[in-house]
Amino acid sequence: MGEHTRQGTAVILGGTSGIGRELAARLAADGMSVVISGRDADRAQSVAAEIGPTVRGIALDLAEPASIAAALSDVESVDHLVVAAIERDANGIKEYDVARATRLVTLKLVGYAEAVHVLHDRFTPSASIVLFGGLAMLRPYPGSTTVTTVNGGISSMVRTLASELAPVRVNALHPGIVGDSPEWKEKSLDLVVSRTPIGRTVTMDEIVGATLFLLDNGGVNAVNLMVDGGTMVR
Template sequence: MTQPRHVLVVGGTSGIGLEVARFFAGEGDDVVLTGRDAERAESAAKDLNGTARGIALELTDVDAIASALTGLERVDHLVLAAVDRDHNTVADYNTAAARSLATLKLVGYTEVVHALLPRMNDDASIVVFGGLAKDRPYPGSTTVSTVNGGVIGMVHTMASELAPIRTNAIHPGIVGDSPFWTGKPAEVLEGFRSRTPTGRLASMADVVDAVVFLLRNPSVNGVNLPVDGGWLLR
């Protein structure tokens, strides 16, 4: 019988992060999820199963990350799924919002790995969340596009520096049933769907399946994987 794995999902209180945590909890793994608020993280974990745990972690407070993670003795699978939404343009640039998002993903993500590295074995694996704004910017995506472009360099660097620990990234397209997109007008979603070769938008289940693949396949390393149904082709 396969031994339970120790899984940490950073940003696991809602949306795709929560669904990733739910999958591994259902597999019988030892799951810890994080959120900015301790009570919310504990509540989300309690809804998964009797063994999942929730802890508070604020990625923009980078100097407190290591102490927030001291209770974890081992990590086999690390999923960095926490994200902020930042609508920011060059013409009307909000430096505080830009600094917060860049710190969260580029510095915060890396500091989590740095803090946990002594507790990760050679067969451990990491999945980082980016996004397709790196390839297809839109008005207001100044920081989002820049930061998600930086995820590519982060993954390549970590895959090289941390070997044999594997590091990959997932870059979801429009995830139609995610909390952010599900409330959008039907015509907006149809506009994206009509330009997707598969004729359907990605679902949270599709993204979870891709995360599991990246974490478990021992020969996949340094990959930036789009999950978009081929949307970037059109």
């Protein structure tokens, strides 16, 4: 059981694996109805069934923004919206792949914005939104040209959305490397750990906790929250 009692509906776009799935499980355990999305309908529905009876899975690809309205057409009201869908694109400027770059830019900047646009008239007065960026915004790495750029765009997007959607709150979460996530748990992270003051990478549970903080705290708005264990000080 969750520690809190929640009501209403949460929508998690990118909720079939990793942090999105963990967040969906937490919100469902706390009492919310949850809609999760993935690109494949069967997988989204299977994951939803695994999490619990108050979770529903739908197919949605944020990189195809013209399809988002239809995919979300039967979502009646939204108390929490989390847009966590991500694709990692190792695409340096010297070997630039236009198709991959275009897909990621469309997914992250147009798709995220279109999802909020589609749902904007269904947000409850106390609704809150969390968009996922990433620490590459401030700490680029070889091949991160597109990733760094789009995450920087998310940091600006939350400010304009918070202004346009008031009183709905809009914040962004920028995780560092999440060592126990499916993407990273089998990889050597010694270098990352060595430059992280807490002596380890951050965990999925900590990212979920930070997301809940942004969703719940009524005084936090238009904020970009870094959750990286302090790597930027080294």
